[in-house]
Amino acid sequence: MRKLLVAAIVALATCPTWAWAAPDMTLNLGLVGGPKAPEAIAMGQFAEEIKDKTDGRIEIRVQGGGALGGDREVIEGVQLGTVDMTVVSTSIVVNFDPDFAILDIPFLFRDFDHAQAVLDGPIGKELLDGLPQKGLVGLAFGGMGFRELTNNAKPVKTPDDVKGLKIRTQQNEMHIAVWRELGALPTPMAIPEVYTALQQGVVDGQENPVGAIINNRFGEVQKYISLTDHAFTPLVLLISPSVYSSLSEEDKQVFATAAKNAMARNRKEVDAVLTSGLETLKSQGMTVVADVDKAAFRAKLGDIYKEFAKRFGEDRLKAIDETK
Template identity: 40%
Template sequence: MKLAVLAAVAALAFASPAAHAVTLKLGHNAAPGNPKDEASLFFAKRVGELSGGKITVQVGGNSQFGDDAEMLTGLRLGTLDISANSQGPTAGIVPQFGVIGLPFLFKTLPAAWQVLDGPIGDELKTEAEKKNLVVLAFWDNGIRHISNNVRPITKPDDLKGLKIRTPPDPATIDTFAALGANPTPMKFSELYLALQQGVVDGQENPLMNIYSSKLFEVQKYLSLTGHKYEMTVFLMSKPVWAKLSADDKKIIQQAATEARDLNRKLSAASDESLRGKIEAAGVKFNDVDTAPFQAMVKPVYEKWTKEQGDFVGRVQAAAKAAGM
């Protein structure tokens, strides 16, 4: 009898890891090789290592689990576990996130990271949690530039009448409207075909997104406007997070932070390494004096200050202190 009991206990002990195994789905919209994709795969690998194989993360890139808006809905409902999501769609749910994308706020990536890793980032995390979203880390989506098929952009007048695809991000839409362009919100997954068919004249993205999604194949000019910064918000479903053990939460948070550091490193290196490759494909680059552009977007700050109050001023002050 004792042997039978011992055998049953041993069997339960052996089975317990499988019984407590966790599988999580992580979605994003980037192409293979993009820093967002590389960091997501790294995150999955580290979670497996740190958990001793107990937690498995399935990565679905290229919008396999839906576009950004659909993934955000899944997170809030608990039907998707994790998403490396875009700033614009996230701002549609948590408006304060849009402030980080105001024009010409950050000149360098490290300045943006310093602000996001400080008190401003803590405020954003608090606001996100109110909407059933847990911010695991602020990854990077680069400083953005304008490409198009009509002419080089050297002054604001060059944008007049151009249909520029933007993400569904209020700050970006406001910025391009203020500059005289015709901002055209569109899913990133639809952008290549829209450029190829002339549905839009141009778009704005960091070089890493332009390269990994092959947008350079359907664009003639790339103007280094550096008009805004965007983060990639690494989010987890609050309902899913609440079900995890304290140890599992620590594992996921550690992996998310390590993946953030890799993502930022890859993002920072991309502008230096990719310009030559994009130029070799036939795209013509030009530098830009941003002063006239900055003068034209002042009304954007006035509008956002009315909507978001002193948060805009505090983000500006933090950016200045970080050495924008």
């Protein structure tokens, strides 16, 4: 017994503290994506890096699938301090900070690289710097990719094909205005409700990046996917101000680095989904409509673009367009 006791004491003495000690801080990170969603995988990496770089002092519990509520509810929780962190589409953040609406302008970004350059540049920094005034702290931007339109009624190739379609949108004023301008009947709805709404015909279709379409199983209840690429969907990693202010300067830097690395991982996962995603949707019985007249969609939105220029400033829009 004495030898066993000595061996146990030696084992404990040589064991790294983080391997057995309880964390000093445990944070809940809520998101609506399922476990295979790119952002969920990225947040898993984020949690691992935080645990590793803080020697186990800080633990992040990633709770996906809407376990803590829809996007809007989780952001409200971060504001109130009932939820510690979340990663969300900036299209939902617009409800809390209207300045983010500039990122929702249709056909604003040429490709993912262009979008990331803008988000990591002066305009992205300006947006993050404004969040504390809204009761939020932003750590990093990423993206879910470009949004595509799915529906059960017909193949959509031109704006005329959209007329009369009941399209689920995010709870976002600009998204609603754009689809209304195109002649659709936009229906705001939280993502956890969409599958059933599509299945029961409450709405004809929805619009999301390919990864989100797959991870939410919309291919099971939709017939057509049109590659409209009508809008890029940025992501932002948010943390409660009360939590952030409690971190040491060293830990804040750890969070910033881990957040940036997580968004890079998210990009890789999005690219991987795009490589195989359309084949997956085809295997589920969806028809892929690739010959979409994007120029016609832009032309149809001509009047609303004039409103965007007045609202956000022609100089800012020019700066985005010229970002490389």
